[in-house]
Amino acid sequence: MRELVCCNTGSTDSSQQEYLTSKTASLRPSPNFWTNLASSLTPEIFQISKRYAGPLRDTAYLDGLRGVAAFLVYIVHHESWAHPVWLPVMEMGYGYDGHRYFACLPVVRILFMGGHFAVSIFFVISGFVLSRSPLKMIHDGDRAADLAKVLSSAMFRRAIRLYTPVVATTFIFMTIWHIGTGVWTAYPPHQANYAAEVVAWVREFSNFSFVFRHRGIAWLTYNLHTWSIPVEYKGSMVVYVSLLALSRSSIQSRVSVVAGLIIYFMYVVDGWFISCFLAGLLLAEFELLQRSGQLPKWAWLNFLRTYQYLLLRLALFAGLWLGSQPGGAPDIDYLKRSPGWYYLAFFIPTACSEFKWFWFTVAAVLTVTAVIHTPWLRRLFEAPIAQYLGRISFSLYLVHGPILWLLADRLYTATGRTREGQNQGILAWKDTFPLSGAGPLGLEFNFLACHLIILPITLYASELATRLIDEPSVRFAQYLYRKTLA
Template identity: 45%
Template sequence: MSNQLKGILDVGEWEGIKPSWKPAPPGRSAGRRLSRLKILIRPFEVTLAKLVPSTTMGERGSVRPTAYLDGLRGFASLLVYWHHHQLWAHSATHQNEIFEDSFGYDDKYHLAAFHGIRTFFTGGHYAVSTFFVISGYVLSAKPLSLIQEQEYVRLGDNVASALFRRWLRLYLPLIAVTFLYMTSWHAFGLWAVNANPKGSWRDELQSWYFELKNFSFIYNLGGEPWPSYHYHAWSIQMEFKGSIIIYTCLLAFSRLTKNARLWCQLVLMFYFMYIADGWFAAMFMSGMLLCDLDLLSARRELPRALEKLWSPKGFIFYHILAVSIYLGGVPSVNADINRIRHSRGWYYLSYLKPQAVFDYKWFYLFWAATLLVGSTPRIPWLKRFFETRFCQFLGRISFSLYLVHGPILWTLGDRLYTATGWYGEAESVHLSRWVNRFPLPKTGPLGLELSFLAPHIILLPLTIYSAEVITRLIDQPSVRFAQWLYRNLSPRPERCGGE
């Protein structure tokens, strides 16, 4: 398994930012300004280059065995973007429940809510669950390969380095993005529905610091599960908790026999899902188990009972994928199990929910994401799709895309939707100059109305471009900083003997 494996929110050693400009002579101020602009122009050029399909067999043949995971992660990030925009715009017309209810609930029949198709409109929860399973897979890939090779010293070094860098890698980009977002309220006088700006920037800075320092401490009890400066960031805390679980289990199971290790993973998955309400931990563990089985399969060391089960004919995995997509479209209006019990196609499935799970959707999404990650590499055309340049590019910027799409939606997005006719009472008061500036008809199927799609002519390219900028200027440097810090705090090889 390659060292280049990357999981959601866990980017490997990215190519460094290499500015192509040189300082101009002191007297050439225009040249200096042009050089500075290249910092912002360069990501745009790279974005276009990444989206151009590869045409050479050499490039296609060099795809890493697990590149599909990066593409799957990237495509899932795009689903999160689309989900949030659908619900944001359609909240103005009180149609959110149509998206999140089952097809035909309350005699409302819309294509956007139909089984399978609904994934492309409100597949955000399905995508986040997939993030967690992928993380469990990639975080454990290298350590598991070392465990199977009985390289226990290298295993300790690998886990120590990964755990040291994990908090920095997850939270530094979030800190930077939320700082820029809250500063924009005061620097540009921006109004946003979910913003509650303080009297001065200094007061805002203090409030921002209090929230972020509490949120970044995963053992903090009470309060909201997300910072008010970025509601989508709740998954980052889950990501860090799941990472600690994975690293702990890797060390705890490292000296066990192969079968015992696999059984312990299964027992923990059962515990997290059926005994404790630890759905996110079960997702991480399922990713670890899938990785362990894939590695064992590659080494031809699968337990006999799993040999036939793990490599059946391809058509079986098409059925598994279909089940995954169906479960991934679980209605999610609220946590009331009676709501899903009266939903078309979910009555009998509702009785499978464990007593321990409070929000039922995560139980079905656990199975949906696990089946998706397990079946994707065994369906050739699907694996090839996630290996395309487009999906690989999305995978590279996925963390930044996840972080920036919210602030852009809450500021510029809200204004553009207001201009095309999607606005509520708050917008009519605070954004009165934007109301119906460019009125467009709400014609078309639900979720594909002309007035909804038009703002994305600006929003989608801007969001992708911004994600590329944040990746290059914040995300990648934070990864390198964490690596640099660990390297410089570790004893140098020549001094190890004396220390």
């Protein structure tokens, strides 16, 4: 009996040991886990030639254009921040008050101060991309049920997809301020403690998320660059509603109504951004009709087809020229005093409260039109680096500001580029690594040297935000929508 008991005990101990060993092994991260983790943390920029070597979707060039536009926004905010004294000159036209700098030349100016032009391009591209799939269904006919499903899903997911990354990135930024003894940033003002900061953040975001305010822009001081997110949401809703309302209309009627709305929002009321979205819708309509060989034989379309080669080049030139508009003019009289803009200023409608957006809207529509219909321009924006920027464009737009305030401000101060209003906390960095400020305006040595550090960190942070915040927010919105279905 004792032997039996001992034997049973030994058997039990052995099984328990095997059980514990198997459980421990199951809790140990698998090799695939570490491989996937390393892969997700590896900077994608080192793999772009391989990642984007395969076939691209037929509108990939617009992703590339969006990426380049996001990079222009990155540039303009750094140029503005690092050149506070010269900013009034950089924001005005070439030759204004006798100032003649390379960075202010027409077209060239876009590479330095093209942020507002880039935002208009964002909105035109959004109008195109959001409407293209529903328009395909409308053109196919007899797909009312499918169209309703697509629009229902898109409208449900849009706010979640746009606002979730804003919530995540601003919360992280705000939290960093209160680590340890605190991390100072020039803007916005910080609350006395973390709890008060969270309360202020919640209150401000609540106001920011309400898009139906009667007037003014919804500012979120935790990242001022997010002003365009509510604008993007409103423009998206106008596109979806327009598609639904005109889904049973003839092509001619739909084109006429949308064109009329574009004029209304540009000339009658202050709705330039809606004109951008609706112009994108029209461009998608004509692109699909041309692709399928079903373009109507209207007289004005026949004229455009006949002189397409010349007109597209004129559209590109005019778009880039108008996109070079001095965006910093405080009122229209300043614009009139800028060489080359006197007569153009008279075309700006009085309904446009911020007059700069009129020509930026026209410029964006002309430029996107030229890109859509010009093969060599499409190939340019299908290049791997443009596709890479396109993939991270939303995150780049959201994180470049916080990185500017947390890191770049300190590097600029360390290399000799200081600003007024910096408190003692950041002035400790002043001239700790002085570099020469020689060079053309906007391309000074100490400014460019800082970006050897700032740019890689910003791109990598954008990659991480894309993988860990942006893409999961897309899946989260899809998950929530599926959960609501009957």
